[in-house]
Amino acid sequence: MQSCVLNAPGKINLYLEITGDRPDGYHRVVMVLQSVELSDRVRLTLKGNEIRLRCEHPDVPHNESNLAYQAAALLQERTGQEGGVEIAIEKQIPVGAGMAGGSTDAAAVLVGLNQLWNLGLTLQELQALGSELGSDIPFCVHGGTMLAIGRGEKLSPLPDLQPIAALLGKHRDLSVSTAWAYTHYKTAAKRDRGPISAMLSAIAHQDAAEIGRYLYNDLESVVLPYYPQVAQLKATLQQAGGFGATMSGSGPTVFALLPSIELAKALQANLAAAHPEIAFWVTQTSPAGISMVENTPVSPPA
Structure with a gap:
């Protein structure tokens, strides 16, 4: 098999x-x-x-x-x-x-x-x-x-970015529909954004602090007012002492970019104790997509 x-x-x-x-x-x-x-x-x-x-x-x-x-x-x-x-x-x-x-x-x-x-x-x-x-x-x-x-x-x-540590948080009992977020975006208030050119320059220079500075997500203008707990989670991660924080996709996951895995793990422990309703993960950026871990050839007939 x-x-x-x-x-x-x-x-x-x-x-x-x-x-x-x-x-x-x-x-x-x-x-x-x-x-x-x-x-x-x-x-x-x-x-x-x-x-x-x-x-x-x-x-x-x-x-x-x-x-x-x-x-x-x-x-x-x-x-x-x-x-x-x-x-x-x-x-x-x-x-x-x-x-x-x-x-x-x-x-x-x-x-x-x-x-x-x-x-x-x-x-x-x-x-x-x-x-x-x-x-x-x-x-x-x-x-x-x-x-x-x-x-x-x-x-x-x-x-490809050099690895940047990230702390992610998501309320355990909350999901946000991507279709809902995009549908309601039409009525959302526009926000000030940094130009995409600034983000691309930060990536080209491998500048984690600048990447954090120019994190941006238009869908926050829909999700954060409707789900104040996500807005509070973003504020908490912004105060964690990293490079910046934003929501991923349509949310409700929020992530912060941080100077080190050690800091991310320390923050994870502290925040998990203070906010049991939120799940936290420590990870880092990766240059890899789908990869093969194991490949088993066809077994010979008995």
Whole structure:
């Protein structure tokens, strides 16, 4: 039985600017997307003739509504594969948190099945397939540091960052719908933002303090007024003594960039004790996207 295990990193948004509406119902955006080491593990096992998905997390669907399931079905449809696959997801990335957890699992399925089924699809072809399912999937396939435009699927690589420590926080019982956040953005008040050129310059110079200074997310103007607990979490992380803090994606995860992992761990311990209703994670930026952890060849016949 042939199987493989893939590492599926989450992402944070260092910059998210909404520049207008599109005729397809999406928004035009300019984003800087960044992989982090906080990752899911996805095991794919070629088995039977159906797609099956299992995950112990109670909020992860096990059916066709799961992006990972949809990724396998799309590959079957486009390539004529008739074999089945069992998808087992070990969640570490918080669910419904603006960190592309579902998208990175789908990206892992595309990359893994491309190898297990010997499809020979290029990175660009996998990204194009992923864009049919979700705007974050093309980025998750590649990972690293990327400038994203269009609806987020048009990607340009940026210089890989030297690791920057990050402390992430999310209220345990809170999720924010991406569709809701973007729909309500039209009525949100505009905020002052630093130019995207300033963020790109900070990345080019590997200047973590400047990257922190120019963190920006237009969706905060929607989410923070509606969810004051997220606004308070951002304020708490801003006061932690790091380079800056902002919300990732549509939230409700907020992250702070910090000078060291040691400081991040110390803050995590203090804040977790003071705020048991919030889950905190320590991670750091990563240059890697989907990667193979384990690949088991076909067992010889008995």
